[in-house]
Amino acid sequence: MGSLIIAEKANVALRIATSLSEGKVSREKVGSSNVLRFQRDGREYTVLSLRGHIIELDYPEEFSQWKIDNLKDLIRATPVENVKVKGLAYALKKLDQENSEIIVATDFDREGELIGVETLRLMGRRDGVRRARFSALTKYDLVQSFGNLAEVDYNLAASAEARGIIDLMWGAALTRFFSVTTKRLGREFISVGRVQSPTLTILVERENEIRSFVPEKYYELNMVVNGVRFAYEGNPIKSREEAEKLLERLGKDGKVVVLERTEKERTIYRPIPFSTTEFLRDANRIGISVERAMAIAETLYQHGKISYPRTDNTVYPRTVSIKSIIGALSGSYLMKEIEHLTSNSRLIPSRGKVETTDHPPIYPTTPLKKSELKGDYFKIYDLVARRFMATVAENADILDTEYVVEKNGLRFKYTASKALRRGWMDYYPIVYYQEKIDPGFKVGDQPNFSDSKIDEKNTNPPPRFSQGSLIEKMEKELLGTKSTRHEIIQKLYDRGFIEGNPIRVKPLGMAMGESLILNSEAVARPEMTAKLEQEMDQIASGSKKKQEVVEDSRMILTTLLDDLINKADKINEKFYETLRLEKVVGKCPKCGADLIIDYRNDSRFIKCSGPSNDFFQYLPRTGKIEVTDEKCPVCGLFLIKVIRKGERPEMRCVDSKCAYNTSRETFGECPSDGGNLVLRRSRNFTRFIGCSNYPNCKVTLSIPQKADLIPTSKKCEVDGFPIAIFKFGKEQVEQCLNPKCKSRSSKR
DNA sequence: GCAAGGTC
Numbered sequence: 032m033g034s035l036i037i038a039e040k041a042n043v044a045l046r047i048a049t050s051l052s053e054g055k056v057s058r059e060k061v062g063s064s065n066v067l068r069f070q071r072d073g074r075e076y077t078v079l080s081l082r083g084h085i086i087e088l089d090y091p092e093e094f095s096q097w098k099i100d101n102l103k104d105l106i107r108a109t110p111v112e113n114v115k116v117k118g119l120a121y122a123l124k125k126l127d128q129e130n131s132e133i134i135v136a137t138d139f140d141r142e143g144e145l146i147g148v149e150t151l152r153l154m155g156r157r158d159g160v161r162r163a164r165f166s167a168l169t170k171y172d173l174v175q176s177f178g179n180l181a182e183v184d185y186n187l188a189a190s191a192e193a194r195g196i197i198d199l200m201w202g203a204a205l206t207r208f209f210s211v212t213t214k215r216l217g218r219e220f221i222s223v224g225r226v227q228s229p230t231l232t233i234l235v236e237r238e239n240e241i242r243s244f245v246p247e248k249y250y251e252l253n254m255v256v257n258g259v260r261f262a263y264e265g266n267p268i269k270s271r272e273e274a275e276k277l278l279e280r281l282g283k284d285g286k287v288v289v290l291e292r293t294e295k296e297r298t299i300y301r302p303i304p305f306s307t308t309e310f311l312r313d314a315n316r317i318g319i320s321v322e323r324a325m326a327i328a329e330t331l332y333q334h335g336k337i338s339y340p341r342t343d344n345t346v347y348p349r350t351v352s353i354k355s356i357i358g359a360l361s362g363s364y365l366m367k368e369i370e371h372l373t374s375n376s377r378l379i380p381s382r383g384k385v386e387t388t389d390h391p392p393i394y395p396t397t398p399l400k401k402s403e404l405k406g407d408y409f410k411i412y413d414l415v416a417r418r419f420m421a422t423v424a425e426n427a428d429i430l431d432t433e434y435v436v437e438k439n440g441l442r443f444k445y446t447a448s449k450a451l452r453r454g455w456m457d458y459y460p461i462v463y464y465q466e467k468i469d470p471g472f473k474v475g476d477q478p479n480f481s482d483s484k485i486d487e488k489n490t491n492p493p494p495r496f497s498q499g500s501l502i503e504k505m506e507k508e509l510l511g512t513k514s515t516r517h518e519i520i521q522k523l524y525d526r527g528f529i530e531g532n533p534i535r536v537k538p539l540g541m542a543m544g545e546s547l548i549l550n551s552e553a554v555a556r557p558e559m560t561a562k563l564e565q566e567m568d569q570i571a572s573g574s575k576k577k578q579e580v581v582e583d584s585r586m587i588l589t590t591l592l593d594d595l596i597n598k599a600d601k602i603n604e605k606f607y608e609t610l611r612l613e614k615v616v617g618k619c620p621k622c623g624a625d626l627i628i629d630y631r632n633d634s635r636f637i638k639c640s641g642p643s644n645d646f647f648q649y650l651p652r653t654g655k656i657e658v659t660d661e662k663c664p665v666c667g668l669f670l671i672k673v674i675r676k677g678e679r680p681e682m683r684c685v686d687s688k689c690a691y692n693t694s695r696e697t698f699g700e701c702p703s704d705g706g707n708l709v710l711r712r713s714r715n716f717t718r719f720i721g722c723s724n725y726p727n728c729k730v731t732l733s734i735p736q737k738a739d740l741i742p743t744s745k746k747c748e749v750d751g752f753p754i755a756i757f758k759f760g761k762e763q764v765e766q767c768l769n770p771k772c773k774s775r776s777s778k779r
Numbered sequence: 780g781c782a783a784g785g786t787c
Contacts, residue, residue, distance in 0.1 A: 040786060083785030090781085097780075142785055195784075202782030210781080217780060224782045329787075341786090515784060 032131035033075030036163070037150050039137040041065065042339075043168060044080035047136060050170040051076065051177060062122035079126060084142070085119055086112045086149045088199050097207045097216065099596060105207075106200050106588055120153055127154040135183055136163040138389060141567070144184055145191035151183070166388030169350045189577040190570035194563060197584045198225055204588060205554060209546070212599045213606050221543055222526055226511045227519050228547055229557045231528055231536075233504060235544030237496060238536045244492035250274040254443060254483040256287060257470040261436060261443035261480070267488070274485045280439050281483050287443070289476040291435040299427040299464055301455035303345045303383030304392030305418050307513040308506045310340070314414060315499030316461055319407055320532065321517040327411045328393070336397050336404075337415050341514045342390040345383020351391050353378055353423055363398030365416060368458055372420055376454075381422045394419045417458050424455035432469055438480070445470070495533035508557040509564065538613030542606050550595060550602055553587070611640065616658040619646045620668055628656060637671075637685060648685050653716050658685075665691040698742045698768055699753030704728045708753060708768065710740065720768060732768055735759070749774040 038044035044067055048056045052069035059066050067078040088110040094101060114120055127133070133156055135147035151160060162183045165176035205223035215221050252263035252274055268274045303309065307325075314324035328340035347353070357378065361369040372378075383392075395416040404412055428451040436443050447469035450456070456464060472478060496504065498520055505516050523529045528540030536544065547555040566583075569575035595602065614627040616637065624641020628650065637658075639646035650656055654675040661670040663684040670691075673681045684691040696710040698720060706724035713719060717736060722728040732752075734740060739758040747754055747767035757764045767774050 081785090082787065085785095088782090095780095138785085146785070191784080195782085198782045198784080200782085204781085206781040220780055222781065226783065333787075512784070514786080519783085 033077060033129070034132040034134055035126050035130040036076060036078040036134045036136050037147060038078055038080045039143055039146055040082060041080040043136070043138075044078045046168040047173055047177075048076075048078050050168075050173040061125055062118040063116070064119060064122040066126070077126060077130065078136075079122075081137070081146065081150070082116070084146055084149065085115055085153065087115050088195055089113055090199075090203065097211055099208065099211055099599070102204050102208060102592055102596075103589060106204050106585055106592070110196060110199055114153065123150065123154045127156055131159055133160045134163050134177070134180060135160065136165075139164050139166050140389065141187055141191045141194075141571070144187040145195075147183060148185065148188035148192075167348055167350055167391075172350075184571070186573050187571045190567035193570055193577045193580050194567060196581050197563065200581075200585065201225060201554060201588055204592060205551065208592065208595055209543070209602075212595075212603050214603075221539070222522070223547070223551075223554060225554065225559055225563070226505075226515070227522055228551075228554050229508070229560070230501070230505060230510055230519055231523055231540060231544050232548060232555045233508075234496060234501070234523075234529060234534055234536050235541060235548070237493060238541065241492040241495065246489040246491070249488055249490065251486045251488060252277050252281070252441075252483070253486060254281070254287075254480045256436060256443075256445070256478050256480045257472075259445050259447070259468060259470050261287075261434075261445045264435075264442045264444055268485075271485070271487070277441065278483060278485055281441055282439070283483060284479065284481045285438065286477045287436040287438045287480050289434060289472040289474055289478070290437050290442070291433070292472060292474050293433045295431045295433065296451070297429050297431060299429060299454075299456070301381050301424055301426050302418065302421050302459070303381050304347055304422050305394070305415065306343050306345045306383065306385065306392060307341055308343075308502055308516070309345070309383075310393050310415070310418075311502050311517060312499035313418070313461060314411060315497055315502075315532070317410060317414060319410065321498045321502055322521045323407065324411060325517045327408055328415075331408065331412055331415075336395065336399065336412055338392075338394050338396050339390045340393055342387070342392060343385055343513050344387040344390060344392050346386040346392070347380050347382075347394070347422075348388065348391050351394065353380055356394060356396075356419065357423070359398045360395065360416060360420070361398075363416075364401040365398075365420070368417075368420065372424055372458060376424045378423045414460060417460055420458040421455040424458055425452065427454040427456050427464065428452040429464070434470070434472055436472075436478075436480075495535065497533050501534065509560055510557055538610050541613045542609040545609050546602060546606050549605070550598065551591060553591060615640075616656075617669065621645050626658070649687055650685075651683070651687075653712070654681070663689060663691050665689055695742065698740070698755055699744070699746065701728060701730050702751035703730050708732070733770060734768075747772060747774055 036047060038047060048067040048069050051071050053071050056067050056069045059068060065080050069076050090105060090108055091111050094105050094108060133151065137143035137147045160183055161180035163176045164181055165172045202224045206220065209223060210216055210220040213221065249267040249269065250271060251266045252268060254261050263277065311321045311324055315321055325340065328337065331337045332340050357369060357373060393415055395412065399412060430449050430451050432447040434445050446467065448467040449469065450466060501520060502516050505511050511519050527537060528543060529535065530537050553559055566575060566580045570577050570580060611627065615625040616628055617626045619626050619639040619641060622639060622641050622643045622645060624639050626637055626646065627640050628635065628637050635650045635652060637648050637650055651673050654673040657672040657674065659670050659672055663670055666684060666686055666689045668685050670682050671685050673683055698708045701708050701722040704722065704724055706722045706728055708720050709723050711719055711721045718734060720732040720734060722730040735757065737759060741756040741758065743754050743756060743765065745754040750767065750769055750772045752767050752769040752772060754765060755768050757766060
């Protein structure tokens with residue numbers, strides 16, 4: 032009888048086996064599960080690799096119908112534990128019988144402890160169980176850990192279990208309540224959760240700050256001396272009158288006197304090693320979404336190109352050998368930069384504030400040739416490799432030179448800047464610094480100035496969150512984990528709450544967010560997570576029982592539900608009121624009431640929401656619609672902007688039949704029956720030219736999708752089809768519309 | 780058709 036070792040993931044299982052084995056490691060399948068077998072001290076060991084949690088909580092069958100009536104029973108019900116992997120229970124039973132000892136070797140954290148306990152429970156095992164605790168996957172750490180086995184911490188596991196039960200309870204009850212109350216069921220359901228809802232609230236409140244922001248005008252007085260721009264020391268100036276007076280006192284041109292020249296050195300510190308948050312933020316800065324960046328990192332990790340991508344650690348452990356990584360990279364496409372780095376740096380790595388011991392920061396593990404990866408995969412690998420280089424490079428040293436010049440008692444400043452040592456900035460792909468030219472004045476010089484003028488400016492509202500800055504904010508508020516934050520953000524997109532990057536909150540997100548803030552403050556704020564964290568610590572330390580904490584949470588949720596159910600009608604009303612107001616895109620040109628965009632089946636339209644209901648226009652089926660203030664030069668209605676991916680934004684009259692639109696889409700007479708040849712879109716949205724007499728006339732012409740087509744009044748002499756201008760970016764060709772026309776085949 | 784947490 033041997034020992035069964037339970038590992039949380041495949042690579043850990045492999046490290047354990049190769050580190051402890053005294054000979055061969057063999058692979059096998061037990062059912063559908065992967066196991067590794069090896070021997071040590073004459074004992075037989077089997078390592079089972081799991082894939083994270085094996086149990087998923089759900090409510091019993093009887094609660095499958097979403098309705099308000101059973102919500103309070105729902106939260107009192109005990110969730111069912113479903114096994115996520117088919118056949119795993121069988122494999123565990125079998126392995127249990129084969130081994131006298133079980134060693135839980137899952138990750139050394141709360142969820143890891145629970146994954147271990149889930150496994151034991153599924154096996155029905157309580158005796159002969161021990162726990163290996165290790166925080167690095169080196170042979171040394173693993174041998175130490177397996178030589179000093181501890182006991183399974185059932186309290187720690189219970190704390191994670193409480194988290195699971197509470198998350199499901201609140202999530203399911205409130206998701207159901209809001210979905211049923213607003214009658215958004217099926218695919219349209221609206222979700223509520225301990226992490227996603229406070230995240231949505233953060234975005235909603237920022238959106239409101241931006242909307243209620245009143246920009247204030249201010250003025251700046253500037254002048255140009257020797258090609259650089261000097262700014263008045265008294266900037267910003269409150270009023271235009273004051274600014275005009277100063278400008279008058281200064282004059283249009285003439286001489287200034289250089290009063291001061293001061294040199295100051297400063298440092299731009301090299302970045303800290305890549306934690307998941309840092310990585311995602313910078314991946315987002317180079318234009319890759321956090322969801323995609325994480326998926327690519329996972330693939331690169333699976334292929335051994337980079338280290339484990341889910342980590343909070345920002346300090347390289349001693350076991351990560353800087354020298355050998357540098358050595359490896361020197362055989363890669365980064366060869367030249369590495370050469371430069373090794374001769375200009377002491378290669379002592381930077382350190383961040385957070386130091387954990389479970390995984391190292393993200394670093395490249397295999398050198399690559401340029402051709403090995405493409406597109407975003409290359410960009411992500413390159414980012415990781417260059418970040419590593421930046422963390423072992425030297426800081427950048429900057430020399431700022433501040434000049435003060437004077438004219439008629441008015442003082443102006445300019446700061447030149449130059450890198451004395453570029454250090455890490457030579458290797459990292461994100462630009463943080465720009466040199467500013469030095470005019471080279473000495474004190475007492477009297478150079479000429481010109482272009483003195485007043486710039487009118489506006490104060491700016493706070494910026495929208497990007498995916499990257501939102502990830503950072505979530506980390507700061509303790510919302511989610513390194514492995515889930517990007518998923519939560521993606522969930523908000525998928526639910527139709529938010530769009531774009533920088534992130535804008537869509538009408539549905541605003542309606543939901545406002546509703547949560549108003550009615551369910553507890554789940555709209557990060558404090559719920561903070562409180563849960565405290566309680567989990569109490570369960571782990573034994574000062575509270577899991578049942579107590581769950582029961583407590585159940586009471587609070589019951590009270591909240593009572594309140595919500597009482598206010599259900601009002602909540603519904605307010606929700607749709609907000610949704611309606613959020614959809615307002617302008618004022619009705621006929622009665623002045625609000626115009627809204629709405630959808631039915633496949634079509635999309637803009638209509639008046641006022642009582643008279645006298646404005647209605649269909650909108651193009653594709654693209655994002657923005658209503659503009661511009662009047663249509665043809666009919667006097669307003670123009671809309673249609674934004675489509677990969678195409679230049681199109682300005683259209685809101686009236687689809689207005690000549691403003693059709694003149695650009697009508698190319699001339701159809702040679703077959705005299706109808707009009709017009710631009711159409713097929714069901715899959717590709718553009719083509721067709722006869723207006725369709726279906727009687729079936730003339731269709733395919734056109735290059737990337738071309739802008741401009742009608743002319745000319746006719747082709749060869750086949751009689753109209754001639755149009757095909758614009759490809761800056762290039763353009765005037766030719767027959769018919770792609771099969773002989774006049775075209777001669778070209779190209 | 781609900782959550783968040785692991786991992787692929």
